[in-house]
Amino acid sequence: MAEVRLESIGKVYPNGFRAVSDLSLTISDGELLVLVGPSGCGKSTAMRMIAGLEEITDGTLKIGDKVVNNLRPKERDVAMVFQNYALYPHMSVRENIGFALKVAKVPKTEIAERVSRAASVLELEKLLDSRPANLSGGQRQRVAMGRAIIRNPSIFLLDEPLSNLDAKLRVKMRAEISRIQAELGVTTLYVTHDQVEAMTLGDRVAVIRDGLLQQVDTPQVLYDTPANLFVAGFIGSPPMNLWQAGVTIGETTASVRIGEQSVELEAETVARVPDLAEFSGREVVIGIRPEDLAIGGVDNQEWPALSATVGLVEPLGSEILVHFDPGAPLAATGDPDMEDLSAEGDVLAELAVAKFGPRESFAISEKIELRMDPARLHFFDAEGGNAI
Numbered sequence: 001m002a003e004v005r006l007e008s009i010g011k012v013y014p015n016g017f018r019a020v021s022d023l024s025l026t027i028s029d030g031e032l033l034v035l036v037g038p039s040g041c042g043k044s045t046a047m048r049m050i051a052g053l054e055e056i057t058d059g060t061l062k063i064g065d066k067v068v069n070n071l072r073p074k075e076r077d078v079a080m081v082f083q084n085y086a087l088y089p090h091m092s093v094r095e096n097i098g099f100a101l102k103v104a105k106v107p108k109t110e111i112a113e114r115v116s117r118a119a120s121v122l123e124l125e126k127l128l129d130s131r132p133a134n135l136s137g138g139q140r141q142r143v144a145m146g147r148a149i150i151r152n153p154s155i156f157l158l159d160e161p162l163s164n165l166d167a168k169l170r171v172k173m174r175a176e177i178s179r180i181q182a183e184l185g186v187t188t189l190y191v192t193h194d195q196v197e198a199m200t201l202g203d204r205v206a207v208i209r210d211g212l213l214q215q216v217d218t219p220q221v222l223y224d225t226p227a228n229l230f231v232a233g234f235i236g237s238p239p240m241n242l243w244q245a246g247v248t249i250g251e252t253t254a255s256v257r258i259g260e261q262s263v264e265l266e267a268e269t270v271a272r273v274p275d276l277a278e279f280s281g282r283e284v285v286i287g288i289r290p291e292d293l294a295i296g297g298v299d300n301q302e303w304p305a306l307s308a309t310v311g312l313v314e315p316l317g318s319e320i321l322v323h324f325d326p327g328a329p330l331a332a333t334g335d336p337d338m339e340d341l342s343a344e345g346d347v348l349a350e351l352a353v354a355k356f357g358p359r360e361s362f363a364i365s366e367k368i369e370l371r372m373d374p375a376r377l378h379f380f381d382a383e384g385g386n387a388i
């Protein structure tokens with residue numbers, strides 16, 4: 001068991017490209033920390049530097065108290081599972097799992113014992129004599145995990161291990177990985193581009209963008225108080241609605257302008273976000289999650305109201321997503337995947353969204369009045385995007 005400490009780690013590839021900048025992060029002993037961000041943001045690079053597969057350009061990497069920058073992969077006591085794990089097709093599950101120990105010339109009886117222990121954790125006992133070709137995707141994934149577990153590493157590194165599985169299996173394997181990690185108590189870094197996977201698996205989640213750490217905290221804190229626009233737009237599904245807005249804070253009243261609408265803010269909101277006063281008369285970005293919008297009713301009469309036109313209704317059975325236009329365009333967050341959608345002129349990407357219970361009904365082009373939960377309004381500096 002060990003703590004992993006990254007101190008201002010950076011990576012510049014030989015072609016001059018900087019993939020990771022000034023990354024400081026501690027993975028506590030026994031913790032499962034998830035590194036999440038869009039494709040190409042430097043997740044695998046960071047993980048490969050920890051594994052020793054990629055040279056560290058700047059900073060210090062410690063495992064326990066030891067600086068390991070210059071240790072070879074073998075000397076670091078880490079085991080890595082990749083997205084494209086390769087099993088030996090001509091070997092049985094038993095031989096695949098035990099292979100690293102065989103190469104290390106571990107005595108046969110000990111190999112048998114350790115394979116059987118790993119197989120029991122992974123619930124692969126009945127499949128030990130099968131060949132990979134006869135296994136399902138999920139079973140193969142567990143064998144790949146077995147090959148890592150068997151080495152009793154101090155640190156587990158998992159790089160998008162579930163990407164090749166279909167959606168239903170991914171959910172199941174996510175739970176499996178969570179169970180196995182908790183059972184073994186091994187310090188684990190898990191890399192994914194999928195924010196749902198990150199939120200459900202991580203004790204803590206580190207969000208990175210363009211090689212730069214944006215925020216690291218528990219899933220709930222990331223959801224409740226995103227540090228900037230990027231995290232606000234990246235965590236949560238559907239993502240937070242964000243609009244460019246003007247704030248005016250007077251002696252007794254406060255309001256924000258969204259498009260042509262002036263929305264009153266309650267005194268509690270102004271008190272909750274004291275720094276908002278500094279932005280009076282300036283542009284900010286205001287955010288509200290789809291699930292924090294409500295249809296006007298008796299219990300939310302005091303909430304700030306927003307008039308909107310329904311653009312599209314998506315009934316999902318358990319809930320309804322209503323895509324709406326309040327007469328103001330959405331603000332950009334810097335998430336390349338979302339921006340690709342807007343670039344394609346996708347109508348959904350230009351509409352805001354609200355989430356309601358399944359028994360509500362809405363018609364396209366209907367005018368609705370939405371209530372915004374004032375405790376769940378988010379404000380960001382329009383310049384730089386940091387939370388206010």
Ligand SMILES: Nc1ncnc2c1ncn2[C@@H]1O[C@H](COP(=O)(O)OP(=O)(O)O)[C@@H](O)[C@H]1O
Nearest residue numbers: 013015017019038039040041042043044045046
């Ligand atoms: N060997 C390399 N030489 C130059 N650039 C690289 C190399 N490997 C990766 N990159 C670039 O570094 C960035 C981060 O890559 P990577 O860490 O694989 O991202 P992620 O795992 O988050 O998708 C990408 O822009 C990628 O093109």
Ligand SMILES: [Mg+2]
Nearest residue numbers: 043044045159
């Ligand atoms: Mg990667």
